[in-house]
Amino acid sequence: MAKLTTHIHQLHLNNPFIPASGCFGYGMEFQNLFGLDEWGAVLTKTITMEKREGNPPPRLYETSSGLLNSIGLANPGVADFKTSVYPHYVDLNVPLIISIAGNTSEDYLSLVEELNPLSRIQAFEINISCPNTKKGGLSFGVDPLLIRELIQQIKAITPKTVLVKLTPNVTDIGLPAIAAQEGGADGLVIANTYLGMAIDITRQKPVFQNIQAGLSGPAIKPMALLKVFQVYTQVSIPIIAVGGISNLNDVIEFLMAGACAIQLGTILFREPAGLPELKKQLLNYLEDHHYTSLQNIIGTAHRS
């Protein structure tokens, strides 16, 4: 029987599926639909040092096969996360990845220090690509020198796996990807939302107060796929793909482009209970094509 197992550095995943940060909260509500252990790994919504209320509404705008969001990293802050959220993961049997973001490198390092002692956390996803906050995050994400330095500093203080989530809103994603690898990143998450906007034609003004917002969903899939394909040729560390992945065909395309794991984001809003079925479909695909493991198809699109 074929196997869906995959590895990201020290993380052993029973299947390649991970919820995308921001589309899954902390996972509690989803337990009405299926257990957290169905995932290959659980990944939280981004945590910051201080509580963040997030951006003023409106925060969402639907586009053709896409969704613009301007949430602004609303989260309870690391102290509340440790006391109120983390205890819920006591029975979790799959790797736990915490997404973190800050305004300064000190913020990132403090977050890692705060979370280091929590033994169930196996990895950090370093979010340097949120398009919806005024400072920080993205200002790191577009500067390869800052990325290398930040990741070096984080790696120096944690034994846990460090994944770096990059922005696609750059001319050449290879530069930040290589910088993250040079800094010691154990894996890359490619990518985040694409910048976009919408205009309210009745009021003749932008829908979002920040004007720009992040576009996700099936609309961005071909663009995200290209980024994964490009980065695969430039780095040797594992790539986790995210960007509009919505069905079995998408999953296989991203694996063939070189991803070893797959994040599901906006599709969770449309098909919140779809994961068990998608896993079944992927397994059937492998067996129908006489593959014994996912490794048989990862990166195969580069052979020709």
Added chain:
Amino acid sequence: MNAFQNLTAQIISNLPVAENIFQLILEIQSDLHALPGQFVTIRTSSSTDPLLRRPLGIAGWHNHQLTLIYKIKGKGTQNLRHCRPGDQLELLFPLGNAFPAPSPIWQNLILIAGGTGLPPLLYYLVYYQKCLPSHTTLFLGSQNFNTMIRFENLDMIPVNIERITQEPSSYKQGLVTDWAAQLLKKQSPQTVMLTCGPEMMMKKLQEMIKDMPNITAFASLEDYMGCGFGVCNGCVHPIQEEHGTTFQKICSEGPIFDLKRIIWQN
């Protein structure tokens, strides 16, 4: 949070109840309880456009039959319009909080529905019909005669129903808020108001009751929703709390909020 399920519903009927407004009756196999004020989110398309599910307030839930009322506004509701008996739809059921249940100390209950704001209030009247205060009035406002929801069961509920249209018709004419104001002036202590409808209407009601400490009011808010169950933080609304303003999620901390605490943005 309350339990909810992702379910496949079978359409029993999908018929007009006013101009551009339809009543959808679905059969779903669920033993979950749904309270007045709660809602469902429906997947309206097999393609990814529209991408998101559509939230609709529950207008009735009895014997595995779910009643919803929707107005055709965009692609999602247009797709619903074309559904036929026997077709299947996927939905999350039930979501959100609920209107408070009637209390024996309530002396008067005023329900104010504008446009397609009727569903949760209709379900409220049916669900609690045995324990409603003796002075219960439903104000039902619409633009004109054609857009007034005609719902056969409505007149079987033993409460006072006032139908009001903005344009001249055989119903009372004017704004539902003006007619409600006349009744509010006469109210004794322990009056409770429940409302659902256009933001303009709810704003006006809030303004009317802000200096009336004897009136408690609850309103149902709506917005675009990403997930529908408290995960994405996409549908927040500013709410006045004792320690300041907080953004609360309409889908999971609402949709029902204390009307006096709702902060309107524009």
